[in-house]
Amino acid sequence: MLTFNQLLRAGSLDPANVRLVRHKPSRHKHRAIFDAAMRSDGAFREYQEMQGSTQVVSQFRAAKHLAGFVVDPTTKQTVFMGVWDLLGERPPTVDPFGTPLRPGTVAFETRSRSEFDRYRGRLVIGWGDGERAWVQRADLQDKPIIELRKHYEDPAFPGFMVFQHALDQVETVPVSWAEVLRNARGVYLLVHRERGDQYVGSAYGEGGFLGRWVSYADGHGGNVAMRELGAPAEAYDVAVLEVVGSDATVEDVFKREALWKTKLGTRVKGLNRN
Template identity: 40%
Template structure:
């Protein structure tokens, strides 16, 4: 079985010199580590430079192999770095991911430099991290990390079309850039389905940022202000699009379509709609 740590061996890199880092922080309305790496790699490198003082012992190694986690078990290799411990952060700066201020002395600073080893696999190599997702720092000499996929290119999948699109709510912030553009520029009627209760909710996206803007509200709050969804425990809803509307459609047109779909699917009687 091919493993990432086996690839380190083939590259002549001692496993004991490498720490494996899996980044998967989420802040509502902010980029994820995956989207930050995808859209602004240099900013992603800056994000990695500061780490909690609590992790100093675990990070003390000359090399870091960095990965980003997507919703669920997916883990993507994004680079091998030389890592030099500098000390406590000397001045305030804005955290690239959360947008909050990291105060001087509140965290450790590292000097990172991207290595050429294994660079041909960046954005292409997907591994099985294992069940210990909370253990986001691990030693390369204490595991193997099976390779589950090696893609030919690091490009993203093409947009499948509005009728074919099916997503989980947790995937909203990691969709490809081309998908985001299509979804934020289109309005219409969508369906949320709870995987736990099988209940459905019909909603409409009529705002400036279309489907994507509305779905981000659900991702941030868990309910988007809807009474029916508030009455249930938060869930990773499945999202699909029932109908799109043109740019000339008025708000009344969209609301009439929403009512029609509620009647068709009986989502008020059998689902989560409350009006």
């Protein structure tokens, strides 16, 4: 099996001088940071350069190079994004993705090593156990290369009957998925992941399913029973029950929604009040 340290040595880098940095951003920023890394956007470089943990700062200071990875928000795989030389330190600036800087934040100066760019988004490693240790010494953690793609592409949309997603992460779906969900209307189901409470709703306006689901960012989207429950959006999963045709009227969608409420009994034991 090929390993990441073999790739580093092929690029004339000593793994002892390299720190592996695995980014798994917060849910609301995950897709933006992943996409910026894939585009080699300077915002990702700045994001990686600013560190507020004393342990991470010490790791960076002891290294000569950083090998950056980002967890794919869809597949959860650890995807390679490049190698950077550490050149020094500079005063911290504003985080490009809006994360408040911690006291004592240190900003590092880095420069990308272009010889590794052809592997960006294509090389996937197995990080193994200890995900909380997101900065590791390469020489002590020789990661297996589990995939080298011909090119990166979003995974195919799984289909409406298979699709299920955390409600608070619907804006992080791949661009191709978002396009499908914006252009489809119909009936959907919200399920409280721990309690099992269900809510049947319908999407019939501009933005389709995705436009409607985004409105639940506050945890209720105007629904009385969900507001009373007081759970955040992250407590729910969302799935599609039925997609209606382009010729369906709003009244048609409401009728299908009512039918699903009856079938699932969400007016009797659930979060539907009408």
